[in-house]
Amino acid sequence: MHWAVGVAALLGMGGQYRRKCTMGQVRIRTVLDRTQHRTIQQQGCQSMHVLVTGGGGYIGSVATERLIERGYHVTVLDNFERGHREAVHPGAVVETCDLRCTDAVTDIVRASGADAVMHFAALTLVPESVEQPGPYFATNTAGGLNLLRAAADAGITRFVFSSTAAVYGEPAELPILEDTTKSPINPYGASKWMTEQMLDSFSHRYSINHAIFRYFNVAGATHDRGEDHDPETHLIPVALQTLLGKRDHFTMFGTDYDTPDGTAIRDYVHVVDLVDAHITALERLDQPLGAMNLGTASGYSVKEIVDAVARVTGKDLPIRIGPRRSGDPAALVADSSRARELLGWTPRRSTLDDMIGSAWDWYQRHPNGYST
Numbered sequence: 241m242h243w244a245v246g247v248a249a250l251l252g253m254g255g256q257y258r259r260k261c262t263m264g265q266v267r268i269r270t271v272l273d274r275t276q277h278r279t280i281q282q283q284g285c286q287s288m289h290v291l292v293t294g295g296g297g298y299i300g301s302v303a304t305e306r307l308i309e310r311g312y313h314v315t316v317l318d319n320f321e322r323g324h325r326e327a328v329h330p331g332a333v334v335e336t337c338d339l340r341c342t343d344a345v346t347d348i349v350r351a352s353g354a355d356a357v358m359h360f361a362a363l364t365l366v367p368e369s370v371e372q373p374g375p376y377f378a379t380n381t382a383g384g385l386n387l388l389r390a391a392a393d394a395g396i397t398r399f400v401f402s403s404t405a406a407v408y409g410e411p412a413e414l415p416i417l418e419d420t421t422k423s424p425i426n427p428y429g430a431s432k433w434m435t436e437q438m439l440d441s442f443s444h445r446y447s448i449n450h451a452i453f454r455y456f457n458v459a460g461a462t463h464d465r466g467e468d469h470d471p472e473t474h475l476i477p478v479a480l481q482t483l484l485g486k487r488d489h490f491t492m493f494g495t496d497y498d499t500p501d502g503t504a505i506r507d508y509v510h511v512v513d514l515v516d517a518h519i520t521a522l523e524r525l526d527q528p529l530g531a532m533n534l535g536t537a538s539g540y541s542v543k544e545i546v547d548a549v550a551r552v553t554g555k556d557l558p559i560r561i562g563p564r565r566s567g568d569p570a571a572l573v574a575d576s577s578r579a580r581e582l583l584g585w586t587p588r589r590s591t592l593d594d595m596i597g598s599a600w601d602w603y604q605r606h607p608n609g610y611s612t
């Protein structure tokens with residue numbers, strides 16, 4: 241979509257695009273395995289209905305899986321442009337819909353009967369957002385506005401939003417606290433920060449209790465669901481794809497940082513630990529929770545990850561050393577005390593061995609991602 245259309249939608253002038261959405265959109269509603277829902281209900285589990293946007297993506301598909309396993313009803317809203325229909329748990333109702341389609345989003349949210357929203361859908365590639373900011377603001381910000389309006393219209397009072405460490409930009413102090421200055425340095429981070437601010441305003445006006453999670457780096461897999469992005473830019477899957485012969489070599493960008501081993505340090509959380517924080521928040525959203533970082537406060541260096549990949553897989557990674565990439569700080573780690581205090585959150589699976597091991601198991605079963 242052209243950027244001007246996104247801005248027009250954001251300003252409430254998206255008539256032309258809305259018409260196109262209404263006419264051209266393929267909206268497919270799939271209800272699979274209702275019996276399974278009933279069985280779970282009979283077992284006396286949760287009966288809350290959660291609308292999961294981006295449920296065909298990496299984190300949203302794991303959230304859908306974990307919610308259904310715990311007895312929640314789930315409706316997934318996704319256009320599957322960057323996700324996978326096959327990644328959606330068969331117990332979910334699927335609405336194939338683009339978040340930019342104002343009217344369709346309003347209809348779906350109202351008709352779903354959802355009590356709560358978990359909003360994962362987004363465009364997420366930083367370099368792409370610099371090249372093409374329009375689609376990023378159209379999907380992440382205007383799409384977020386469509387969803388918020390629809391949630392308010394439907395009387396939804398619980399809203400969990402996936403945000404990102406990119407809202408902080410390049411912070412002067414570590415570890416990063418939630419009240420660290422928000423100074424995004426790319427359109428991706430800016431589009432997410434704008435959505436956080438809209439959520440805050442809607443929460444006050446429409447009594448929507450919200451939790452915002454700012455993720456740093458997410459890794460790992462469940463038995464059935466893993467990371468399948470195209471292009472893949474995240475370090476652990478890139479290393480594992482190299483071992484699978486999908487790439488010639490793995491490049492370490494910068495070995496002269498002011499860190500103990502000279503490589504950059506980032507904060508990683510296992511996708512299951514991350515999703516479980518969302519589900520706990522959902523259950524506690526009878527009151528507003530606000531923004532929380534999700535990280536481990538310690539972080540791992542690129543070299544530590546590369547060594548762990550070799551140890552866990554028993555294979556040598558062909559490595560090249562490259563220059564630092566611009567905009568890559570030496571270290572980014574999160575202070576997550578707020579999530580630990582408010583939710584009693586303790587990451588249990590966020591060790592390198594578990595994150596790499598679970599992802600490696602999934603890739604070995606799916607060497608070409610969800611297409612295998």
Ligand SMILES: NC(=O)c1ccc[n+]([C@@H]2O[C@H](COP(=O)([O-])OP(=O)(O)OC[C@H]3O[C@@H](n4cnc5c(N)ncnc54)[C@H](O)[C@@H]3O)[C@@H](O)[C@H]2O)c1
Pocket residue numbers: 293294295296297298299300317318319320321322323324337338339340359360361362363364379383402403404405455456457458459469474
């Ligand atoms: N993966 C990470 O390490 C990480 C880090 C920080 C923040 N996040 C945030 O977490 C969320 C999920 O990330 P992910 O890695 O699972 O992303 P993903 O790309 O795997 O999934 C995003 C999903 O959103 C869907 N989507 C995109 N545009 C849409 C639109 N216009 N309408 C409807 N659906 C649309 C895609 O089809 C896809 O299924 C994102 O909001 C992202 O900003 C992720």
